[in-house]
């Protein structure tokens with residue numbers, strides 16, 4: 409599985425159930441990377457989507473402990489069930505939030521990470537991959553700017569992942 413996330417300088421990713429700063433360029437990048445894939449999302453993050461609705465053009469797997477039906481999505485009830493179901497798709501990206509990223513990291517081998525050079529107060533965090541010996545930054549794009557905010561797109565892979573010959 410892969411994960412996609414936008415992190416602030418302190419690895420914060422959200423506050424009070426929402427993302428404090430959203431860049432248009434990052435939204436576009438997210439759409440391009442997830443279009444036509446399966447995505448795994450926590451029930452709280454789904455609630456923060458426009459209208460609380462699943463994303464179009466993706467197979468939405470929603471993680472919840474509740475016995476609920478969500479129009480336009482498939483519900484899964486544990487991280488193990490999510491990981492098992494993800495195998496049925498060519499690509500499945502974990503799209504948050506914090507608790508889902510944390511639990512699914514053992515199943516993830518690639519993280520598409522947008523670094524946003526800001527540090528608004530966050531109450532949700534992504535694991536700091538820069539201090540985790542299991543992970544390394546394989547690719548870091550140039551710093552770009554949107555409305556005065558610097559950001560760049562990076563790819564982290566498991567340290568054990570072999571380079572292409």
Ligand SMILES: NC(=O)c1ccc[n+]([C@@H]2O[C@H](COP(=O)([O-])OP(=O)(O)OC[C@H]3O[C@@H](n4cnc5c(N)ncnc54)[C@H](OP(=O)(O)O)[C@@H]3O)[C@@H](O)[C@H]2O)c1
Nearest residue numbers: 414422425426427450451452453472473504505506507508
């Ligand atoms: N910066 C980014 O790229 C990014 C991306 C996504 C989200 N976020 C941020 O992340 C924050 C939300 O994260 P969060 O941790 O509060 O919520 P979350 O991970 O989106 O959702 C938590 C919910 O998922 C369900 N869940 C989690 N683990 C489960 C398991 N093992 N089995 C079954 N269900 C499980 C539960 O739903 P039930 O309560 O229904 O049982 C739980 O309440 C927000 O601030 C959001 O903006 C940031």
